[in-house]
Amino acid sequence: MTHTENTRVAVNGYGVIGKRVAAAVAAQDDMTLAGVADVATDWRVAVARAKGYPLFGATLEHVRAMTEAGLDPAGSLDDLLGAADVVVDCTPKKVAAGNVERYRERGIKFIVQGGEKHAVTGHSFTAENNYDTALGRQSTRVVSCNTTSTVRTLSALKQAGLLKKARGVLIRRATDPWESHLGGIMNTLVPEADIPSHQGPDAQTVDPELDVVTMAVKAPETLSHLHYWTVQLTREASKDEVLGALRASSRIAFIRMADGLVALNSVKELMADLGRPHDNLYEVAVWEDMLTVQGDEAFYAYMVDNQAIVIPETIDAIRALTEIEADGATSIEKTNEALGITGRLVPEPVAA
Known part of the structure; x- marks a missing residue:
């Protein structure tokens, strides 16, 4: 493949993440969606076909069922892999690990999601942190939603020379919204048994130097996660200095309770009003007016759209992976533009 050709992307698994990846790939001017593979024959894949996405069955049996x-x-997943340069595996947790050998045998580049272990690829990815070390690799793992937000925010402080150590409490949604009827929890909170919870060590797979400890609890809601952080800074700093450090990341956006964004549901409603596909909040949404700095400690909270x-x-x-763009900052800019990520969520007032 030369750099004048679009990268052909296969998406294996058309669920919560897969359908969003497929739509995002279709929005890029240097990528072509080769197709999506799945095991289902229900409304989800019917929507994929209605969008014009080439549809493939995970196996020949699934091809027959779809027919x-x-x-x-x-065709089948094997047919799809033969027509692609890279596959993004969005199958359920632990399923992707079983698909990896097939990808390796075919010599196709592949991406797995954060539900898989770091050892599956030996490389864990966030664009602002280690784009360069992913260049040309056969595979990488995009870390989980909670880990992505942790690395984004703490790295922004670290790059400003402000981060010493961080301790976070993660209030996690119990299940995905469309599966609320299956495995949600009601009228209780479920603490994770281990401290640190797995997100802190997972963040260190991206940046081993992060001094971070996380604690987590599942809550009976499905919209997103809510994080509370206590960060010891390297020195005394002002609130404006901490905000400025976070603002340096194009994928951190500030929200304010003063604007009526007082809870997770109001932020999701804002995404719907903005016309975001699937009401997507791609950014870490940090409450600007809640953030507090006392001496060399910063305290803040943010929302994570899982x-x-x-x-x-x-x-x-x-x-x-495919090296169609060697510069991480340029790739981030292209992705942000295609997905409408501007660093600002509440529109500026229109001048009279």
């Missing part, structure tokens, strides 16, 4: 359902599949935050990272990972 019987009138979905007109283009279904959307990893999507821009996945697009950048595609460019890094």
